[in-house]
Amino acid sequence: MLSLFSLELARMVATTVIRTQGLLDSQGRQIRKLRLSITDRCNLRCMYCMPVDAAFMPPQTYLTPTEYATIVAELVELGIESVRLTGGEPLLRAEFAEIVAALVAAGVPQLSLTTNGIRLVPFLPLLAHYGVRRLNISLDSLDPQTFAAISHGHHLETVKAAIATAVDQGFQVKLNMVVMAGVNDHELVSMVEYAKGLGIEVRFLELMRIGYACHLGSDRFVSAATMIERLRQHYDLRPVMRPLDSTSFNFETACGGQIGFIASESQPFCGHCSRWRLSADGVLRACLFKEAGVSLRGLSQRERYAAYEQVLGMKPSLRGAEVHHAMHQIGG
Numbered sequence: 001m002l003s004l005f006s007l008e009l010a011r012m013v014a015t016t017v018i019r020t021q022g023l024l025d026s027q028g029r030q031i032r033k034l035r036l037s038i039t040d041r042c043n044l045r046c047m048y049c050m051p052v053d054a055a056f057m058p059p060q061t062y063l064t065p066t067e068y069a070t071i072v073a074e075l076v077e078l079g080i081e082s083v084r085l086t087g088g089e090p091l092l093r094a095e096f097a098e099i100v101a102a103l104v105a106a107g108v109p110q111l112s113l114t115t116n117g118i119r120l121v122p123f124l125p126l127l128a129h130y131g132v133r134r135l136n137i138s139l140d141s142l143d144p145q146t147f148a149a150i151s152h153g154h155h156l157e158t159v160k161a162a163i164a165t166a167v168d169q170g171f172q173v174k175l176n177m178v179v180m181a182g183v184n185d186h187e188l189v190s191m192v193e194y195a196k197g198l199g200i201e202v203r204f205l206e207l208m209r210i211g212y213a214c215h216l217g218s219d220r221f222v223s224a225a226t227m228i229e230r231l232r233q234h235y236d237l238r239p240v241m242r243p244l245d246s247t248s249f250n251f252e253t254a255c256g257g258q259i260g261f262i263a264s265e266s267q268p269f270c271g272h273c274s275r276w277r278l279s280a281d282g283v284l285r286a287c288l289f290k291e292a293g294v295s296l297r298g299l300s301q302r303e304r305y306a307a308y309e310q311v312l313g314m315k316p317s318l319r320g321a322e323v324h325h326a327m328h329q330i331g332g
């Protein structure tokens, strides 16, 4: 009886702390960004993300739009300032429009989207209506055959058309390209030129050792330092100031255009990490590279606040070397 009482008391003290201090962890990292995966399914099969015969969660395990809104409203109250919808491919989620509407109604200050772009164009009016202006679009190659070899889909023209339309309509678009040796690393300059032509930022991602990517040999890896060295042969790169918790570090070129690098392998950015992740089936995680998380499904409000407190203590100081859970299930 006494121990139950002590447990309850500890829970009350803990939740009082997050209610007053917000989501500040013991290493001084303030959690202010949430990556929200709304499905683990995808219409592509990128060679570093999932196998062709990938297994998916049953859709009935997904949180509902109302459940997302309830959780996100609580997290906004605790200091979450921005929510990025991701997946899997978020635009495949049947209730996408309802989720966006529910999140906006829940008071999310900034809502953004990471997508492969295939189904983007019909959603642009909805996104504009709800003020979702920041779109990160994945584009790993400008060559149709390489694009298909990486993604197992023949959608290069559709994605390029979606990028052009979104830019035309005033969305703030950033491109994400995962760079792999002997696959697409010869396209760094052409990607910079393509982005420059559209007046948008391109970010080159190091291949991370997560989930299905662990089956790729280390000889596929290209470090940001190598990419920069190659790009410096073509451009004068000037460093640009970025927020401390930015995933990328950026440069601008003398001829305009920003180039960023997401160097999670060679230069992990955990010291200032401000992100949590919520998977489509409701598991809240403190870190992309940690299997462990806490399921929020079916919890009462009091239990959820205790779960937030628990997750606050789960972010490592540094990421592990690799992790085997699937990127598309965690919310990449």
Ligand SMILES: Nc1nc2c(ncn2[C@@H]2O[C@H](COP(=O)(O)OP(=O)(O)OP(=O)(O)O)[C@@H](O)[C@H]2O)c(=O)[nH]1
Binding pocket: 084, 086, 112, 114, 136, 174, 176, 205, 208, 246, 247, 248, 262, 264, 273, 275, 288, 319, 332
């Ligand atoms: N290790 C690690 N990688 C991350 C983290 N957040 C994002 N990334 C990597 O960066 C990639 C691109 O992220 P995006 O979805 O474009 O979003 P972002 O860069 O976090 O967001 P913005 O800064 O708002 O553009 C992800 O797919 C991951 O590969 C993180 O917290 N840890």
Ligand SMILES: C[S@@+](CC[C@H](N)C(=O)[O-])C[C@H]1O[C@@H](n2cnc3c(N)ncnc32)[C@H](O)[C@@H]1O
Binding pocket: 042, 048, 049, 086, 087, 088, 089, 090, 114, 115, 116, 136, 137, 138, 176, 177, 178, 205, 206, 207, 208, 209, 210, 213, 327, 328, 331, 332
């Ligand atoms: C998992 S996807 C989800 C959103 C959407 N389907 C897309 O591709 O933009 C988010 C981002 O994760 C990146 N990604 C996935 N696996 C990765 C890996 N092993 N290393 C680096 N980036 C990876 C993708 O390139 C993409 O930019």
Ligand code: SF4
Binding pocket: 042, 043, 044, 045, 046, 049, 050, 087, 088, 089, 116, 138, 328
């Ligand atoms: S990276 Fe995105 S588009 Fe590619 S398979 Fe994974 S979820 Fe799909």
Ligand code: SF4
Binding pocket: 268, 269, 270, 271, 273, 274, 275, 286, 287, 288, 289, 315, 316, 317, 318, 319
């Ligand atoms: S590896 Fe984990 S702690 Fe490090 S930046 Fe990514 S999510 Fe944050």
